Each structure stands twice: as structure tokens, then as C-alpha cells.
Amino acid sequence: MIRTENVGSPMVDAEIHFVDRGTIRADPNFAIEGHTVASIDDPSPDRGRIEAPVYNLLIEHPAGTILWDTGSHPDAGDGHWPSEIYAEFEHYDAHERDLETALGEVEYGTEDIDYVIQSHLHLDHAGGLYRFDGTNTPVFVHHEELKHAYYSAKTDEGSDAYVAADFDHDLNWQVIYGDRETHFEDIELIHLPGHTPGLMGLVIDLENDGTIVFAGDEFYLRANFEKRRPLGGGLLWDKRAWFESLRRIEELQRRYDAKVFCGHAPDDLEALRGGFS
Ligand SMILES: [Zn+2]
Secondary structure, eight states, X not given: OHHHHTTTSOOOOOEEEEEEEEEEEEOHHHHSTXXXXXXXXXXXXXXXXXXXXXXXXXXXXTTEEEEEOOBOOTTGGGTTSOHHHHXXXXXXXXXXXXXXXXXXXXXXXXXXXXXXXXXXXXXXTBTTGGGGTTSOOEEEXXXXXXXXXXXXXXXXXXXXXOOHHHHOSSOEEEEEOSSEEEEEXXXXXXXXXXXXXXXXXXXXXXTTTEEEEEOXXXXXXXXXXXXXXXXXXXXXXXHHHHHHHHHHHHHHHHHHOOEEEOSSOGGGHHHHHHOBO
């Protein structure tokens, strides 16, 4: 990967800020296959909901300011999301944690963003794209994702978690075709199919923090990664592909001693809030 090619040269001088987009309440069975199961010992287990953070990343990079994901639309609970989806994935503070407010907390505005990278186009990740409607801001997305998102949103097939009104805008799409592509020094976008066909992770080499993998929704929670527990069926497009993507991230962890962050893990919050450089 990047580091081996750059032997002897300093790593990129980039800084990553956590952009807090609020919290989704959902049954952990969506995140982890068989999370809560009845048994002889526990015939009626509690089926509570967990609080899953939603976040974006603001990357100050020598090439420009990069935004990783755009979170939920502020009207998620006011009709922008289908009510059946919102009932199960309650992003109760989407309105107050809108993109502009959250970026303001790290002293940026959408007008400062030079590039957007979409890990995928699910409704809790693509809901701020309307802010870039009609602009020239490049928006990176994997071709498998863009195709699946339109297919899902415009037909009764595919997945329910895409809302056309999130991504069907006049956007400067930059379509990624490769299994791994580099568009910014020391940042690699890697294709991680499984949760969706076109999910991408972001791998970055930083001076102070070393190699970091933002795995996006390949892993909702730490147990998906650490215990190799697949996502629940509704959030898993292809289980075999998911396991292959898991092994790919495990290899990055072994080879580069990479730190791995999940898409919605409360346990990651403290480290993420601290930022990286
Ligand atoms: Zn997702």
C-alpha cells in the first residue's frame, strides 16, 4: 500500500476532525446477526435499542478540504425518510445535528468543502448531498454503489435504505471503478462490498496516528469486526462478500498495525472525538 511506496518520505500532513451528526436508536439485531436470541436459560430476552452515533469526517489535506460522508437529512423524522424505516432507525436528533451545524463546530461550512467522499449512499450517509446540488464540488462514489442506489430507490428491488431525494441531484459525481484507488496523497479508497455492493472504506497514513482504516458500515459495531459477527440480514446485501471485506481489513490491521473504526460504534466515539493528525 501507500506506506511501502513512500519508504523514507514523511507521511501526509493531514488532520482529521470528527463531525458529530447525532444518534440513531435501533435494535442491535439489525447490526449483529442473532444479537438477541431466546434460549432455555433466557426464554424472553430484553430487546432494547442501542444508541448508535452518526458521524462524518472533515479531513484537512494538502490537496484540499475533504468531507467523508454527509449524514442524515435534517428532516429524516419529518417525512424525508419512509416512516417504516424511521420507526426502526430513529435518528431523533437529525434536525439539530444537521451538516451545517456540525461542520460549524469544527469551524467549517459546506462552502469550504473541496471534495466529498461517500462511503455509500444509504440514507444516514447521503442525506447532506443536497448541500452540493448545482456546485462543482467533486463527489466520489463507487460505481457499484451509484447503480445500486438508483436501482433500489427507483424500483421495488434492491434495498429500502436509499432515498432518491438524497442523491438524485445535480452533483459532480466522480465515479470510482477500482478495488482500490488513490486520489489524494496517502489516502486510499478501498472497495468493501458486503453491507452494500459499493461500500468504500478510507485508509489514511498519518504522521502521529499511523495507518487508520475507516471501515464505514462494513462494521456497524465493534463486535462485527472483533468477533467477526456479520451484520443482521436486513443490513447485509452479500454475506460472502462481507466476509471477504472483513478479511481484507484484518490484513491491513496485521500488515500496518492499522487502527480500525466502525460506522456506528459507541465504543469508537471517544477516540474519534479526539481527532487524528
Ligand atoms: Zn449503511
